[in-house]
Amino acid sequence: MESPDRSVFYEAARGAVLGGMDSVVPLLVHELARGPRAHAASRALALSGKQAVLELLAMLSKNDTNRAHAAFSISDTVRAARVLSRLGPEACEGALEKISTLGFRQANAVIHALASTRHVSSKPIDTRLVAAGMEQTLSRVESLVRVYPALGSGLARREIAHRVGEVADRMLDLAAVLGDRKLVARARAGLHGDVRTRGNALELLENILPRAVATRTVALFEWAPSAADATGKPDKSALDEWLALCERFDSGTLERANPMLPVLERLTILRASSLFAGLAGEDLYPVAEIAETITCRAGQSVVKEGDPGDAVFVVVSGKLVVSRSNTRLREIERGATFGEMALLDGSPRSAGIEAMTEAELLRIPREEFEGLLDESPELAKGVIRTLLNHLRGTG
Secondary structure (H helix, E strand, O other), X not given: OOOOOHHHHHHHHHHXXXXXXXXXXHHHHHHHHHOOOHHHHXXXXXXXXXXXHHHHHHHHHHOOOOOOHHHHOOHHHHHHHHHHHOOOHHHHHHHHHHHHHXXXXXXXXXXXXXXOOOOOOOOOOOHHHHHHHHHHHHHHHHHHHHHHHHOOOOHHHHHHHHHHHHHHHXXXXXXXXXXXXXXXXXXXXXXXXXXXXXXXXXXXXXXXXXXXXXXXXXXXXXXXXXXXXXXXXXXXXXXXXXXHHHHHHHHOOOOOOOOHHHHHHHHHHHHHOOOOOOOOHHHXXXXXXXXXXXXXXXXXXXXOOOOOOOEEEEEEEOOEEEEEOOEEEEEEOOOOEEOOHHHHOOOOOOOEEXXXXXXXXXXXXXXXXXXXXXXXXXXXXXXXXXXXXXXHHHO
């Protein structure tokens, strides 16, 4: 198991688990959280049965919200939840019991993992635990909806609006844990249709969900941030660590010496771009951490046609021109992005970019972004999904 080769490591771990070597389980859980062989460790742990459940549940407990910005990486929670979802109803019930102790994104990861796995055991998951998970999930976001109108415009408000949409989807995930997955999938698909289809889907949703939460869940799907009146003072006790940080950033009360301030400033720029607009700030935070600010003078070449694709750029200020084969194609300004394919395959630049005026850009290096893919698979999946949607829209 000391081999750096992942396939060799998996075979050794698999043999140890199937051979009943209980002492290997804590080592695999540690690898799941920290090591480069996390996927292999996950596959081996899924074969371990009940002996891994306590270790994995303890791992979930460590991922609370009482950490600094490192808490916004949820890869270890996701991996633990996925293994638990494959270890049978008892393991799933243990994960559900942890939801109330987890941070928002960690709880989301657990719920989504439980919903994405079909259980082979004939023993169903305790419906009371699922109902409690629904109540906990709803109560969290409802408290934020009440705070939302009293917050000033900015990152905190956008984050809450994003969470409302996520929680609505998590309620569908929990409904899938309860029963008819095909019916839930039909409702989910209908919610993205036209007005009539959406209305039918909401009606179906009310029939799928337990009566105690059905009406409240439908209200989340119908909630419109634009209709909220900004009056009164916010009850900041409803804000978790991340949202409280965003509120301090919006209000200008975040200390200038705080190392997270420049990252949040870059984050708001990234969020304003068409490329990253669909991502939650928590998901985008690690991207903002690796983004570099560069300044170009008028007439300076930023990238040349045919150069290696080693980064993607977001325009912060100024005006630039895109050219191919010495032909001007278009001008780009604040919020525009270029070099997106570099994040996916590193292909050579298909066009050159030159600054027409003094310009400021954010540069996201491909090499560090690839490291982000390894460290945060769920976060990276969201970024890639946004990249693909962006490319479809502009291609």
